[in-house]
Amino acid sequence: MSSSQRPVVxxxxxxxxxxxxxxxxxxxxxxxxxxxxxxxxxxGSDVLYLWDFFSGALPGxxxxxxxxxxxxxxxxxxxxxxxxELVASDVEVTNACGVFDRTMAEYVLAALLFSAKDLGVTRxxxxxxxxxxxxxxxxxxxxxxxxxxGSIGRSTARLLRAAxxxxxxxxxxxxxxxxxxxxxxxxxxxAAVVGRFDYIVLVAPLTPSTDGxxxxxxxxxxKPSSVLINVGRxxxxxxxxxxxxxxxxxxxxxVLDTFSTEPLPADSPLWGMPQVLISPHMASDAGxxxxxxxxxxxxxxxxxxxxxxxTGVVDKAxxxxxxxxxxxx
Amino acid sequence: MSSSQRPVVxxxxxxxxxxxxxxxxxxxxxxxxxxxxxxxxxxGSDVLYLWDFFSGALPGxxxxxxxxxxxxxxxxxxxxxxxxELVASDVEVTNACGVFDRTMAEYVLAALLFSAKDLGVTRxxxxxxxxxxxxxxxxxxxxxxxxxxGSIGRSTARLLRAAxxxxxxxxxxxxxxxxxxxxxxxxxxxAAVVGRFDYIVLVAPLTPSTDGxxxxxxxxxxKPSSVLINVGRxxxxxxxxxxxxxxxxxxxxxVLDTFSTEPLPADSPLWGMPQVLISPHMASDAGxxxxxxxxxxxxxxxxxxxxxxxTGVVDKAxxxxxxxxxxxx
Numbered sequence: 001m002s003s004s005q006r007p008v009v010x011x012x013x014x015x016x017x018x019x020x021x022x023x024x025x026x027x028x029x030x031x032x033x034x035x036x037x038x039x040x041x042x043x044g045s046d047v048l049y050l051w052d053f054f055s056g057a058l059p060g061x062x063x064x065x066x067x068x069x070x071x072x073x074x075x076x077x078x079x080x081x082x083x084x085e086l087v088a089s090d091v092e093v094t095n096a097c098g099v100f101d102r103t104m105a106e107y108v109l110a111a112l113l114f115s116a117k118d119l120g121v122t123r124x125x126x127x128x129x130x131x132x133x134x135x136x137x138x139x140x141x142x143x144x145x146x147x148x149x150g151s152i153g154r155s156t157a158r159l160l161r162a163a164x165x166x167x168x169x170x171x172x173x174x175x176x177x178x179x180x181x182x183x184x185x186x187x188x189x190x191a192a193v194v195g196r197f198d199y200i201v202l203v204a205p206l207t208p209s210t211d212g213x214x215x216x217x218x219x220x221x222x223k224p225s226s227v228l229i230n231v232g233r234x235x236x237x238x239x240x241x242x243x244x245x246x247x248x249x250x251x252x253x254x255v256l257d258t259f260s261t262e263p264l265p266a267d268s269p270l271w272g273m274p275q276v277l278i279s280p281h282m283a284s285d286a287g288x289x290x291x292x293x294x295x296x297x298x299x300x301x302x303x304x305x306x307x308x309x310x311t312g313v314v315d316k317a318x319x320x321x322x323x324x325x326x327x328x329x
Numbered sequence: 330m331s332s333s334q335r336p337v338v339x340x341x342x343x344x345x346x347x348x349x350x351x352x353x354x355x356x357x358x359x360x361x362x363x364x365x366x367x368x369x370x371x372x373g374s375d376v377l378y379l380w381d382f383f384s385g386a387l388p389g390x391x392x393x394x395x396x397x398x399x400x401x402x403x404x405x406x407x408x409x410x411x412x413x414e415l416v417a418s419d420v421e422v423t424n425a426c427g428v429f430d431r432t433m434a435e436y437v438l439a440a441l442l443f444s445a446k447d448l449g450v451t452r453x454x455x456x457x458x459x460x461x462x463x464x465x466x467x468x469x470x471x472x473x474x475x476x477x478x479g480s481i482g483r484s485t486a487r488l489l490r491a492a493x494x495x496x497x498x499x500x501x502x503x504x505x506x507x508x509x510x511x512x513x514x515x516x517x518x519x520a521a522v523v524g525r526f527d528y529i530v531l532v533a534p535l536t537p538s539t540d541g542x543x544x545x546x547x548x549x550x551x552k553p554s555s556v557l558i559n560v561g562r563x564x565x566x567x568x569x570x571x572x573x574x575x576x577x578x579x580x581x582x583x584v585l586d587t588f589s590t591e592p593l594p595a596d597s598p599l600w601g602m603p604q605v606l607i608s609p610h611m612a613s614d615a616g617x618x619x620x621x622x623x624x625x626x627x628x629x630x631x632x633x634x635x636x637x638x639x640t641g642v643v644d645k646a647x648x649x650x651x652x653x654x655x656x657x658x
Contacts, residue, residue, distance in 0.1 A: 131592035
């Protein structure tokens with residue numbers, strides 16, 4: 001694109017009306033397309049705005065991306081996007097870093113309290129008009145291990161601590177004195193430390209390093225009274241092993257917002273487990289999230305136009321936005 | 330009781346094994362009784378320990394309380410206990426002041442998040458194996474009005490603020506600059522202020538002044554998007570009016586742990602409302618609550634034996650422990 005030309009922004013739309021293009025349209029030519037039309041829309045495009053962030057359409061259309069400089073994904077996880085050709089290219093990738101921090105932290109706190117107060121069973125009793133008074137648990141002083149030390153993990157740790165839980169973290173590298181986690185354990189030590197915690201919270205990105213990190217061995221090392229909360233990605237967990245541990249009482253329960261296959265297949269045994277809450281990948285979808293995503297793209301586009309640094313730049317080799325490079329949270 | 334005699338402690342037991350008598354038994358004669366035997370057990374008793382705190386047996390046995398000096402109730406609410414003859418008597422009444430502060434605050438936070446994240450509908454969808462992704466709400470910045478400024482209300486306000494909500498209070502007397510609530514509104518102004526809040530939380534004791542305070546007029550003044558959370562007493566609310574407001578969408582939902590009649594009758598329309606969570610009077614029942622109640626009675630008994638002041642002394646005219654007289658929380 002020369003400075004005399006208007007840039008071309010291709011927008012991959014999805015089920016929801018696209019937002020965040022009003023100011024962009026004054027400065028750029030906009031091409032809206034669905035997944036089927038992506039290869040036709042990409043030639044000459046400078047920017048790709050993935051509003052339909054669940055689409056896996058880009059690898060099949062990559063041959064047509066002859067001018068692409070920047071892809072913005074209106075989502076936190078980029079695991080479905082980072083195919084080898086994109087990783088090897090010079091195309092910059094940014095994501096919704098920061099937008100979901102508060103919302104995801106709240107969902108995790110909601111999940112902790114839902115489990116501690118046994119509200120799933122209370123709801124099941126309600127359906128039977130059954131008055132089933134019983135003793136439940138407090139989260140004050142409970143040990144929570146947050147797996148993932150990016151901006152969402154940090155926001156989660158701060159909120160859980162504010163609510164009275166004792167929080168530690170798991171990241172790539174072990175360290176002490178972290179401002180949000182205190183102790184951060186190395187992900188390779190997960191099986192060794194997991195047995196000390198009451199709640200294991202997964203907010204890590206899905207990368208080759210984290211794929212299947214909550215293995216059968218890790219699940220077996222959890223306390224029988226402990227609960228797994230997964231708002232990261234389904235494939236962080238060995239799902240068949242999780243089903244086995246839940247069935248045999250090796251762990252007490254789970255709140256799952258992500259699954260290996262989504263929507264969760266109707267024949268999954270997880271649906272029927274009273275000690276499990278099945279949440280349909282909606283931990284991030286609260287309040288003004290769509291408007292917030294749109295405003296973030298608009299800000300980044302204006303920065304890109306002005307030749308200024310973008311925010312939320314994904315390290316394509318790591319597969320996420322390293323915390324030091326992320327937005328202040 | 331003269332100093333040469335061992336005091337007599339009558340314990341009204343209930344469904345649960347009584348706790349908290351080991352050290353007391355070394356210093357006093359213990360008489361355990363159920364409700365039917367209370368009138369036979371009371372003559373000569375110095376202390377009555379109401380472990381079965383849901384029993385309404387005392388008024389009918391009051392004629393036999395010929396030596397009673399002190400009643401300890403292992404519960405926070407004393408509304409069922411304060412019959413006129415007891416109020417007029419010199420018998421001191423203490424309750425479980427402080428024991429439930431953290432637990433009740435957590436239940437309220439759990440209720441807020443359950444509502445904001447629409448987890449009841451998520452659970453209902455799970456029963457149908459339905460993947461129903463949708464946008465929910467955040468509690469960060471939400472306005473919460475906590476009705477009741479005793480030790481439970483204060484603990485609740487602090488926890489909700491720590492979790493990011495904007496909290497104000499309702500008490501007998503309006504005031505500004507309260508350390509936990511900031512602004513406290515007078516309960517007489519409830520209808521005038523209630524429309525500004527997203528969540529109305531009831532933690533007030535049931536007294537002649539609070540009976541029915543959440544009237545049809547108050548409910549009609551609530552925002553259509555707002556949610557009522559009642560962990561206080563069912564009779565704080567005009568329950569038929571609440572049912573009407575829920576049915577017509579005048580308010581968005583409710584989390585109810587207490588009801589006019591408990592257990593909630595099977596024919597109550599509240600059971601079948603998807604926007605309502607029916608919780609079986611268990612907000613206070615978490616963790617080591619029974620042991621904590623027992624330890625509190627034991628401490629108070631040792632103080633009583635030593636002629637020291639008791640903690641958790643109920644103002645029988647007001648119907649609760651005034652905050653200034655309560656335990657530090």
